[in-house]
């Protein structure tokens with residue numbers, strides 16, 4: 001049974017802002033230039049997610065044309081192009097001369113299009129979106145947006161520039177586009193469980209893919225083909241995968257940044273060199289100035305219990321999400337169960353992005369996506385060093401994981417972090 005939330009409870013619990021804003025400040029329409037007619041779209045990073053994002057962009061708007069593509073590797077670009085062409089025929093107009101490979105492919109794609117989709121490994125994101133916004137493009141970019149604080153600071157600057165230019169900067173934090181999630185967070189922000197006191201999220205899963213080394217691959221090509229397992233490329237799985245759970249913790253708190261993170265983590269099972277230098281489990285306690293605590297556990301270990309749950313404990317009830325089972329409910333004074341439609345959240349992301357571009361009402365999700373990324377990095381920094389890390393420390397961190405210039409060649413990954421030995425800087 002569903003109970004209406006009395007208005008007085010709504011006002012008491014909304015606390016953080018004047019009103020509960022759907023999507024928690026993630027979507028901020030900004031006056032820009034409405035766009036009509038064909039929109040030329042480019043894709044950079046033509047792997048699984050990038051190919052999916054291009055399909056969603058093509059499905060979102062009948063006048064979207066996929067016009068240019070870029071990937072580090074020709075084989076990845078070719079298979080993505082073939083699959084997109086098979087599905088969308090003449091709306092895929094990527095002539096041979098507009099298929100670019102190598103580290104500078106993104107610059108060449110940027111020069112050809114109006115809207116760009118970025119789905120490379122996270123290490124490249126901050127520089128790529130900075131160049132795209134500088135060139136005046138609307139951007140969709142996958143999460144996470146950085147692997148270190150240098151990247152986060154750059155994205156925060158890019159978000160400001162996009163705002164000044166009236167450009168969209170839309171993120172791949174896809175759960176924010178899922179109707180059941182939106183309904184639940186809306187209810188939480190409207191006082192449905194009272195003041196939020198504790199948030200608990202899990203991303204417990206098994207291992208992911210691995211690509212055997214080929215004789216012709218340099219060290220960096222091998223690492224880039226297996227980018228998930230290198231902190232400098234993926235940010236570690238807390239940043240690459242469990243960030244969805246961290247983003248939902250941030251959503252519960254209406255994107256107010258936590259004060260600190262105190263984390264544990266390690267490499268218990270995935271210990272062979274082929275798994276690079278990332279950990280296989282983390283547990284993080286986030287603390288807010290108002291006393292709220294957020295607890296996140298994530299694991300990538302085969303044969304272990306799998307779950308993706310969120311629980312938000314309020315003064316008068318508990319909100320519960322089973323992300324994989326599409327189940328949303330709240331208990332307490334105003335019990336509620338989501339009975340609305342479910343949607344393809346990936347498609348909704350693009351439907352809303354292209355509608356905003358057409359309307360000249362840019363979606364700027366830049367600050368929220370940078371903040372969720374920093375929250376994940378803060379957890380990693382704490383687990384790697386064994387120290388309590390504050391938001392200010394994380395934001396001002398001088399640890400730089402990405403080079404200024406990328407080139408294939410030899411390279412040994414950084415040593416595996418050891419709490420108490422690895423220094424924060």
Ligand SMILES: NC(=O)c1ccc[n+]([C@@H]2O[C@H](COP(=O)([O-])OP(=O)(O)OC[C@H]3O[C@@H](n4cnc5c(N)ncnc54)[C@H](O)[C@@H]3O)[C@@H](O)[C@H]2O)c1
Nearest residue numbers: 045046047048049050071072076119120121122142143172
């Ligand atoms: N929102 C989601 O639910 C979701 C799901 C999956 C992946 N992702 C994110 O999408 C991104 C891509 O993940 P994926 O699963 O598609 O990985 P993938 O390995 O399948 O694809 C990445 C592609 O980027 C290419 N690439 C690497 N470096 C590049 C560079 N410098 N320039 C151009 N291309 C480059 C690779 O060759 C590859 O084709 C990651 O950030 C990941 O976290 C998000």
